[in-house]
Amino acid sequence: MKKFSAYRIFEDNGKSAGRFVDLTLDDLDPGEVVIQAHYSSVNYKDALAATGAGKVIRRFPCVGGIDVSGVVASSADARFRAGDAVLVTGYDMGVAHDGGYAEMVRVPADWVVPLPQGLTLFDAMVLGTAGFTAGLAIHRLEQNESRPENGKVIVTGATGGVSSLAIRMLSQLGYQVVALTGKDAEHDYLKSLGAQEIIPRKDLVMGTRPLEKAQWAAALDSVGGDTLAWLTRTMQQNGAIASYGNAGGIELHTTVLPFILRGVRLLGIDSAATAMPLRRLIWQRLAGDLKPDASTQVAHVVPFADLPQVFPLLLQGKQRGRAVIEIKDSH
């Protein structure tokens, strides 16, 4: 059987450690659809999984990579045929089912999304789980009456993958975007994405009152912890927060006052388990009104062999935008 290269995560002496190995299809978890991978990406979750910094892998060994785009090599399911361009994000990929960091990927047909018209395989991984999460967060905010005319929208962890894409999408939809960032050197980048105001993280005075000055019509949060608590205390009447991240902590200490006196809504965003009808709808939007027109600025391409160098950057908060992993033809 033909061998191919994969970045597999093992548990060595109780610690997670990823390395490149040669596999055959028989080594992969079962599934009806075999995909020749063209691109994958690096999300925060991938960095947690590959390094063991977070306990996200539920089964060892596991090929890493929660995202992949590529071309169907074979399918035992009538919905897909050899040659179809497809993408997969989330579900158990890269955490409990062999994932996208491999030249060949095998998954259940129920996880596979046909590449929407208007996106290339590269575009799909500039977006990946990050873009899907940003799109889902915006969609959920809109379902909760967020509109550009309501006021300012704040995006935290602004230079990160999800938030960079969210800023671009919100700006294209006409929202007035405020970016909260820890990176002083990236203000021009954030402005180029469409942020109108930038708050340096070190200048932020959070206050301690249960309700502080109401500033935001909507918020998208990749940080959690004190930052999310501060957001709850500074939302305008009926403001909505989409909470998708924990880059700054998992705790949330606030009071009920924002909820009962200002009608604040806290919306949880879980991209991995999004059901297929909503998933397809979001991907259609990502290829349409949410499609970032500056995707090349958000993304940089990393050859497959250099994948492990990206993980520490994400964990140290040093990464900007999206790392797209070129798998096909990268040797």
Ligand SMILES: NC(=O)c1ccc[n+]([C@@H]2O[C@H](COP(=O)([O-])OP(=O)(O)OC[C@H]3O[C@@H](n4cnc5c(N)ncnc54)[C@H](OP(=O)(O)O)[C@@H]3O)[C@@H](O)[C@H]2O)c1
């Ligand atoms: N719920 C879901 O479905 C879902 C999907 C995707 C991602 N996520 C989560 O969303 C978050 C962002 O993911 P990502 O892939 O965009 O990661 P990322 O590219 O590493 O972005 C995270 C950003 O958060 C900021 N940050 C990092 N450490 C921080 C700290 N200690 N305190 C405050 N801010 C900090 C940094 O931005 P600045 O330097 O600009 O502040 C960093 O670039 C992660 O927690 C991830 O697990 C959740």
